[in-house]
Amino acid sequence: MKNNITHDLFHLCQDEWKWLETYYKKFRKTPTKAAYINNFPDFRIKAVDDTELYVEEVRRAHGRHELTSLIRDAADGIADGDIDSVMARMQSEVLAIGTAMGVVKDVDVIQDWSDIYDSAVTRQKNFKKGGLAGIPTGFSSLDSMTGGLQPGQLWVVAARLSEGKSWFLNQMATSAVLAGHNVHFAALEMQRDEVTFRIHNLMSKHMGDGAIFEAQGLTHGKDVDLKKYKAFLQGMSKSMTNKLTVSDVRGIGIGEIISQIERHQPRLYILDYLTLAKMANDGGWKDIGNFTKQLKDAAGRYGCTIVAAAQLNREGVGKEPASADALAESDSIGQDADAIITLKKKSNRVIKARLAKLRSGQGGYMWWNKFDTTSGDFHEITLDQAEDLMAKDVERAHALEASGGKTA
Structure with a gap:
């Protein structure tokens, strides 16, 4: 029992x-032999003390039984032509079988302290090198509150439509790449080129000769100096040894996500967005709960951080960034998320953010951000700077309306 052997592992x-x-x-004690024989008189008892050997035997026997059963059911499903359902079930159950077989090992942290010491050493090195134990998010207060993105964590960024959540993820990816980490961005809504153009927009603020390459101009194929853009891309590829991989395959499930993590070894995996992923059944709250648990398990198993975008429900519509309760399927997602960030677009160039949940600390903190693709900016600003920008955005909107849309 100390080794997490439960009755459902026995067949x-x-x-x-x-x-x-x-x-x-x-009774919090082992029963006597007499009590056991009284209930199971025909059971053979042997005196052995090599417990770990038999723990492994039980797990292996369970794995064989479950995989055999899964393969048999899959074969029946394939014969019936139900390929999508078979794939979804296999992805979900293979991960569950692996967990039951002890993929994540329990450790006596009093006696076997070397791994935890190595973790402390690594975090201190990261702090001395970049002022942060984890991966920088690109938002100073958020980094200060959380220590950055840590291995094994699941983060969720939530907002209503067109409130900036995908751009927020783009900025997190940009910050991680600039800090020298491998990043994989799984786009389930946008095309690969669109995601890449956005990240280049933000990266051009920090690299190159000062030219800002707007995502909209790159997407529309206009107002872009292609010579400077090519020089920017060449300089980036020469100066950086880490990877930013982007995929735009629709409807991927946990199996494909794990495959991408194993293939690219990202330190940060971004999923945009949660409810567009492929789940076992109809995508209801139970499916979402199982899926977020699988994401959390995958982050722990592979030592990366997974950040996923999510939608806010109608209760999230208001003047301020919503609480975690307004997150669609909040109970299912919130249980597994280590951090939840919600966003509210206050004007064309100002987005307010809330750290709605932080498992390791106090949530509720809010901060202001400048969001301006013409300057490649998405970063934290003060309240005074935010109020000044919002006032200017109102003036711009009035001027544009007065001119019939002919001036910016």
Whole structure:
């Protein structure tokens, strides 16, 4: 039991083990041989002390049983032509089987302290090098509150439509890449070129000769100095050894996500966005809950941070960034998320953000951000700067309306 062996891992003698579990949970001690024989008189008992060997045997036997059953059911489903359902079930259940078989090992952190010490050393090196133990998000207050993106964490960025959540993810990707980390961006809504153009827009603020390459101009094929853009791309590829990989395959599930993580080894994996991913059934709250649990498990198993975008429900419509309660399927997602960030666009160039949940600290903190693609800006600003920008945005809107849309 100390090694997390439960009765559902047994496919022979399940009742016998369940009796042991129940006895121990009730009386907090191992039953006597006499008590056990009284309930199971035909059970053979042997005196052994090599527990770890038999723990592994139980797990392996469980894995064989479950995989055999899964393959048999999959073959039946394939014969019936239900390929999509078979794929969804296999992706979900293979991960569950791996977890039950002990992919994540329990550690005695009192005696086996070397790994945790190595983790502390690595975090201190990162802090001394860049002022942060984790990966920088690109937003100073958020980094200060959280210590950056940490291995094994699941973050969620939520907003209503056109409120800036995809751009927020683009900025997190840009910040991680500039800090020297591998990043994978899984775009389930936009095309690969659109995502890449946005990240180049933000990166051009920090690299090159000062030219800002607007995502809209790159997308529309106008108002772009292609010579300077090519020089920017060449300079970036020469100066950076880390990778930014982008995929735009629609409807990927946990199996494809794990495959991408194994293939590209990202330190940061971004999923845009959560409810567009492929789930086992109809995408209801149970499916979303299972999926976010699988994302959290994958982040822990591969030592990366996963950040996923999500939608806010209608309760999230207001003047301020919403609380975590306004997150669509909030109970399912919030249970597994280590951090939840919500956004509210206050004007054309100002976005207000809230750290709605932080598992390791106090949530509720809010900050202001400048968002301007003409200057490649998406970063934190003060309240005074935000109010000044919002006032100018109102003046711009009035001037544009007065001119019939002919001036910016």
